[in-house]
Amino acid sequence: MAEHDRSAALDSAAGPVRSLLSVRGLEVHFPIKQGLVFDRTVGHVRAVDGVDLEIPQGQTYGLVGESGCGKSTLGRAVLRLEEPTAGEVIFDGEDIAKLKAEPLRKMRRRMQMVFQDPLASLNPRQSVQSLLIEPLRVHGLAVADRAQFGADSSASHLAKVVSMLELVGLPRAALAKYPHEFSGGQRQRIGIARAMILNPDLVIADEPVSALDVSVQAQVINLLERLQDLLGLTYIVIAHDLAVVRHISDTIGVMYLGRLVEEAPSDALYERPLHPYTIALMSAIPIPDPVVEDRRERILLKGDLPSPANPPSGCRFHTRCPFRQPTRCDTDEPALRELTQVAPGRRVACHYAEEILSGEVRVRDADLLIEPVR
Amino acid sequence: MTALDPAQSARPASLSALMGDGMSDEQGTSLWRGAFERLSRNPAAIIGTLIVLAFVLVAIFAPLLAPYEPAKSQWIDQVTPSDVPGPSPGHPLGLDPFGSDLLTQLIYGARQSLIIGVVSTAIGLLGGALLGGVAGAFGGRVDTFVMRLVDIMLSIPSLLLAVSVAAVMGPRPGAIMIAIAAAQVPVFARLLRGSMLAQRGQDYVLASFSLGLRRRTVVMSHVVPNSLGPVIVQATLTLATAIIEVAALSYLGLGASDPAIAEWGRMLVKAQDRLQTDPQLMLLPGLCIAVTALGFTLFGEALREALDPKSRR
Ligand SMILES: Nc1ncnc2c1ncn2[C@@H]1O[C@H](COP(=O)(O)OP(=O)(O)OP(=O)(O)O)[C@@H](O)[C@H]1O
Ligand code: SF4
Ligand SMILES: [Mg+2]
Numbered sequence: 001m002a003e004h005d006r007s008a009a010l011d012s013a014a015g016p017v018r019s020l021l022s023v024r025g026l027e028v029h030f031p032i033k034q035g036l037v038f039d040r041t042v043g044h045v046r047a048v049d050g051v052d053l054e055i056p057q058g059q060t061y062g063l064v065g066e067s068g069c070g071k072s073t074l075g076r077a078v079l080r081l082e083e084p085t086a087g088e089v090i091f092d093g094e095d096i097a098k099l100k101a102e103p104l105r106k107m108r109r110r111m112q113m114v115f116q117d118p119l120a121s122l123n124p125r126q127s128v129q130s131l132l133i134e135p136l137r138v139h140g141l142a143v144a145d146r147a148q149f150g151a152d153s154s155a156s157h158l159a160k161v162v163s164m165l166e167l168v169g170l171p172r173a174a175l176a177k178y179p180h181e182f183s184g185g186q187r188q189r190i191g192i193a194r195a196m197i198l199n200p201d202l203v204i205a206d207e208p209v210s211a212l213d214v215s216v217q218a219q220v221i222n223l224l225e226r227l228q229d230l231l232g233l234t235y236i237v238i239a240h241d242l243a244v245v246r247h248i249s250d251t252i253g254v255m256y257l258g259r260l261v262e263e264a265p266s267d268a269l270y271e272r273p274l275h276p277y278t279i280a281l282m283s284a285i286p287i288p289d290p291v292v293e294d295r296r297e298r299i300l301l302k303g304d305l306p307s308p309a310n311p312p313s314g315c316r317f318h319t320r321c322p323f324r325q326p327t328r329c330d331t332d333e334p335a336l337r338e339l340t341q342v343a344p345g346r347r348v349a350c351h352y353a354e355e356i357l358s359g360e361v362r363v364r365d366a367d368l369l370i371e372p373v374r
Numbered sequence: 375m376t377a378l379d380p381a382q383s384a385r386p387a388s389l390s391a392l393m394g395d396g397m398s399d400e401q402g403t404s405l406w407r408g409a410f411e412r413l414s415r416n417p418a419a420i421i422g423t424l425i426v427l428a429f430v431l432v433a434i435f436a437p438l439l440a441p442y443e444p445a446k447s448q449w450i451d452q453v454t455p456s457d458v459p460g461p462s463p464g465h466p467l468g469l470d471p472f473g474s475d476l477l478t479q480l481i482y483g484a485r486q487s488l489i490i491g492v493v494s495t496a497i498g499l500l501g502g503a504l505l506g507g508v509a510g511a512f513g514g515r516v517d518t519f520v521m522r523l524v525d526i527m528l529s530i531p532s533l534l535l536a537v538s539v540a541a542v543m544g545p546r547p548g549a550i551m552i553a554i555a556a557a558q559v560p561v562f563a564r565l566l567r568g569s570m571l572a573q574r575g576q577d578y579v580l581a582s583f584s585l586g587l588r589r590r591t592v593v594m595s596h597v598v599p600n601s602l603g604p605v606i607v608q609a610t611l612t613l614a615t616a617i618i619e620v621a622a623l624s625y626l627g628l629g630a631s632d633p634a635i636a637e638w639g640r641m642l643v644k645a646q647d648r649l650q651t652d653p654q655l656m657l658l659p660g661l662c663i664a665v666t667a668l669g670f671t672l673f674g675e676a677l678r679e680a681l682d683p684k685s686r687r
Contacts (some may be wrong), residue, residue, distance in 0.1 A: 108586030121577035123596055125405055135585045
């Protein structure tokens with residue numbers, strides 16, 4: 001019954017949606033090495049430490065969290081640009097984490113990445129034409145493009161490149177140019193064109209707009225949305241603040257120290273964040289209405305993110321949690337569980353999620369509140 | 375928040391406003407072309423290039439430029455232990471201590487320096503690039519092993535290394551080049567490996583992998599070309615050092631066996647006991663070495679600046 005409720009919440013009216021990507025128990029630990037001549041492993045950075053998630057075909061999953069919480073590492077591990085330490089990444093029925101080199105290379109045409117720093121992600125010595133043709137040289141035109149552009153040849157590749165360029169809003173004259181000659185927004189369009197030219201199924205955009213001027217951020221987000229509609233893409237969009245992913249995401253996952261702490265449909269999450277960490281993140285977003293802005297309680301997150309090499313015991317958030325309770329919080333690790341009774345379709349990793357929702361558990365630590373200004 | 379301000383997202387992105395005015399010309403500027411443009415605006419680069427060009431032309435066209443045949447000691451009878459004939463109408467710079475025309479010797483000296491400089495730098499570059507490239511491409515244990523080897527080579531002062539190699543090889547023709555090259559190998563190896571390592575961490579390399587390029591392609595057509603800039607700069611600078619080192623090794627008596635062969639360093643040595651009576655014998659080859667080395671250094675430094683990503687935009 002609970003299962004049914006959850007999928008109902010995720011589905012649009014069209015009926016059950018096939019899951020394109022499911023991640024189970026994914027862990028990525030980086031060894032910390034020390035030693036002058038011979039390296040010794042003295043510990044591990046648990047960048048991603050047990051993540052489960054499920055993304056239906058055609059949907060957008062927004063992944064948010066503070067800097068260093070492991071978002072990029074998770075994204076890279078899904079594409080296996082980083083070797084997972086443990087866990088499964090099932091993409092369209094196949095475990096990416098177990099693929100051998102050659103099948104993996106072939107599979108790459110179906111999963112692409114858009115990078116945070118567009119200049120760093122483009123080889124400075126390649127012209128736009130060479131940047132965009134390169135993926136086609138490796139994999140050939142996508143089956144869907146064959147009808148329009150014909151069999152693989154330099155001419156059909158170039159035709160596809162030109163049409164892709166147009167799709168992302170760059171003129172044909174850009175072909176002969178080099179990345180350093182463009183503005184940040186234009187470069188990101190090139191990066192997006194490059195990721196989309198193979199007609200992938202899944203695109204992971206790692207902070208696609210955080211390096212851009214505020215004035216062009218919306219344009220790039222809109223472009224991503226337009227391409228999704230046009231090409232039927234499934235997205236994971238990574239961001240460090242909730243505002244960026246709000247409109248584009250169907251589901252949002254909030255990460256803290258290598259784990260998901262809350263996952264909910266985008267609107268529900270904004271309306272009523274349940275995990276204390278999400279509540280704190282939300283209270284950091286300014287509200288345009290000055291009256292509401294002045295009245296609401298603001299929660300301040302104390303301290304820095306603890307080291308992922310040595311995460312706190314019990315609930316990882318307990319060192320900074322304004323709702324922390326005397327029992328369980330610092331001893332038992334809360335699982336990411338669905339709140340079937342009170343909020344079906346939402347998953348929260350907090351022992352006291354129900355009580356926080358009902359108002360039984362309130363902010364304890366007065367220091368953590370910025371009192372409303374009158 | 376402002377990023378998704380509805381007022382902004384509603385505004386259609388006007389393409390012309392988006393593109394700016396730089397987009398009108400059809401041809402792009404590649405990194406190297408950009409570097410060239412910056413070089414042509416840099417006075418130091420121009421002076422350096424002119425010196426290098428003059429040096430190379432003199433070296434290549436030595437037989438046409440030189441008034442006489444080199445190292446023939448045609449006028450040995452005019453040289454006495456106490457005096458070497460100075461400038462005269464037939465010999466604008468006078469004679470050298472072996473009775474050859476000094477100007478001819480200097481011109482052919484350029485050729486000798488260029489050959490030794492280029493060949494030794496090429497050998498050093500090749501060896502260094504091979505070691506550094508292997509270390510940078512494979513990483514891990516291979517890297518550790520190769521780089522320890524390079525560290526050992528680096529820990530020996532370069533001139534000492536060159537002297538030892540030259541001494542071991544004896545007065546063979548190629549000895550001096552190999553000696554100088556040996557001293558350069560670790561420098562190039564370290565440079566290329568460091569440069570490759572820096573490039574490998576870049577997002578564009580990750581992007582290449584995520585596009586499904588083969589490892590070999592990524593290393594050979596992306597990592598290596600982007601790592602070569604500093605190595606090429608180093609090679610230009612090394613040419614200057616090589617020319618000085620040839621002189622130094624000759625000075626120590628480790629050069630080619632025939633003392634009459636025109637080579638600036640050896641001319642310097644053979645002239646030292648006549649410094650009092652005929653200072654030009656020492657000054658002129660010294661000046662040639664200094665100016666040529668300066669030319670290559672200016673050129674290399676300007677190239678380094680022009681290729682620096684921070685000076686680009
Ligand atoms: N290759 C690596 N080796 C060792 N530690 C790493 C490596 N990559 C990432 N880390 C560590 O893993 C943690 C998570 O890094 P990650 O880049 O995934 O964070 P993030 O959420 O993307 O942060 P940001 O918002 O800054 O991009 C960090 O503590 C980081 O220092
Ligand atoms: S389990 Fe405790 S410490 Fe963790 S988020 Fe919930 S209330 Fe806070
Ligand atoms: Mg990141």
